[in-house]
Amino acid sequence: MAVPFxxxxxSPACSDRVAAVLxxxxxxxxxxxxxxxEKLRGFFGVQHAKLTSSWTQGAIxxxxxxxxxxxxxxxxxxxxxxxxxxxxxxxxxxxxxxxxDPATLLIDHRLVAxxxxxxxxxxxxxxxxxQMVDIPALRKAIPASVRIIEDAAHCFEGKRNGRRPxxxxxxxxFSFYATKNVxxxxxxxxxxxxxxxxxxxxxxxxxxxxxxxAQRFQGGTYRHWDIARLGTKANLPDLLAVLLxxxxxxxxxxxxxxxxxxxxYEAELANTPFTWPIIEAGVxxxxxxxxxxxxxxxxxAVLQALGQAGIGATVNYRSVPCLTLYRTSGAIPDLPVSRxxxxxTLSLPLFPDLRDEEQDEVIAVLRAQALAINPPExxxxxxxxxx
Ligand SMILES: *Cc1c(COP(=O)(O)O)cnc(C)c1O
Numbered sequence: 001m002a003v004p005f006x007x008x009x010x011s012p013a014c015s016d017r018v019a020a021v022l023x024x025x026x027x028x029x030x031x032x033x034x035x036x037x038e039k040l041r042g043f044f045g046v047q048h049a050k051l052t053s054s055w056t057q058g059a060i061x062x063x064x065x066x067x068x069x070x071x072x073x074x075x076x077x078x079x080x081x082x083x084x085x086x087x088x089x090x091x092x093x094x095x096x097x098x099x100x101d102p103a104t105l106l107i108d109h110r111l112v113a114x115x116x117x118x119x120x121x122x123x124x125x126x127x128x129x130x131q132m133v134d135i136p137a138l139r140k141a142i143p144a145s146v147r148i149i150e151d152a153a154h155c156f157e158g159k160r161n162g163r164r165p166x167x168x169x170x171x172x173x174f175s176f177y178a179t180k181n182v183x184x185x186x187x188x189x190x191x192x193x194x195x196x197x198x199x200x201x202x203x204x205x206x207x208x209x210x211x212x213x214a215q216r217f218q219g220g221t222y223r224h225w226d227i228a229r230l231g232t233k234a235n236l237p238d239l240l241a242v243l244l245x246x247x248x249x250x251x252x253x254x255x256x257x258x259x260x261x262x263x264x265y266e267a268e269l270a271n272t273p274f275t276w277p278i279i280e281a282g283v284x285x286x287x288x289x290x291x292x293x294x295x296x297x298x299x300x301a302v303l304q305a306l307g308q309a310g311i312g313a314t315v316n317y318r319s320v321p322c323l324t325l326y327r328t329s330g331a332i333p334d335l336p337v338s339r340x341x342x343x344x345t346l347s348l349p350l351f352p353d354l355r356d357e358e359q360d361e362v363i364a365v366l367r368a369q370a371l372a373i374n375p376p377e378x379x380x381x382x383x384x385x386x387x
Contacts, residue, residue: 134160
């Protein structure tokens with residue numbers, strides 16, 4: 001039985017929602033997006049929300065809005081998706097990589113504090129796999145002038161000590177990419193409680209223009225616009241925004257299903273050589289991915305066995321400073337926790353309607369692989385006799 005890595009849960013009924021947008025005058029950012037932004041403000045308990053065309057564009061718009069650019073440094077974890085570092089490069093600033101905690105794989109606050117220099121403008125902690133970084137603790141570890149931009153691409157539903165993304169950082173950025181917990185194919189959002197950042201973002205998501213399309217035509221009379229700062233093109237069209245609302249309404253049920261699947265993986269893989277990050281007390285993980293670590297350089301063999309069985313698996317992630325672009329551009333220190341995790345990790349199928357029999361198949365292949373890596377005691381004891 002083939003088991004996909006991910007199967008989206010958008011139903012054909014969504015086409016009615018898209019049809020309603022097609023029947024309206026507004027295809028790009030308009031009233032539907034405004035409704036979703038309202039919903040995001042309510043869900044996260046923050047003052048401002050801006051839908052964007054992706055996490056990447058939202059992050060570029062945020063960095064531009066904070067005037068972060070050439071000569072500035074931004075601290076990022078080595079264990080993340082490359083986009084977290086790429087956006088820093090794309091605005092002309094320098095990403096400074098730090099290693100992660102070996103138990104949680106979240107950015108190590110102590111190493112962040114050590115990496116701060118007079119050029120440091122921001123840090124981008126990543127709520128990896130759905131577990132939130134302790135933002136108040138990170139805040140205490142660094143100078144007040146350093147902005148905290150949360151990479152919440154994995155963490156729409158997550159909480160730590162009752163606090164959600166965006167409540168304690170300067171901004172949090174989400175991704176609604178095709179395989180994320182909430183998706184509209186491609187999309188994202190930036191939330192913040194900072195009124196100055198919010199006002200600048202309105203411009204940096206739209207070329208730097210002083211008025212969006214909806215405002216330019218308000219009242220039926222053309223209004224002139226100006227550009228006072230550089231912006232990118234990061235707005236989300238209503239055609240896509242309209243897909244998000246029902247998913248936000250049903251989010252707790254979807255999280256409960258993924259939580260159950262994760263608990264099953266953890267129980268069934270408990271006595272194998274495979275390991276996975278711990279989830280700390282006080283954390284509700286958004287359970288975006290279920291990564292395991294395969295020891296003894298056997299990761300690619302396990303990936304191959306899963307592939308041959310028709311099971312979708314991916315790698316999240318190889319350590320970013322180990323990728324060719326970063327390895328060959330400047331002296332980057334070895335960050336061993338991220339490197340070793342990246343050399344051994346793979347992610348298993350995880351999505352709300354993964355069926356039990358599909359998950360059983362994944363578990364069966366992994367248990368067989370575990371035996372190959374770690375022969376049972378009887379075989380081990382027999383070994384010396386064979387020599
Ligand atoms: C998916 C992802 C991104 C990029 O999101 P896009 O919407 O594709 O730009 C950034 N950071 C992390 C951790 C991600 O998983």
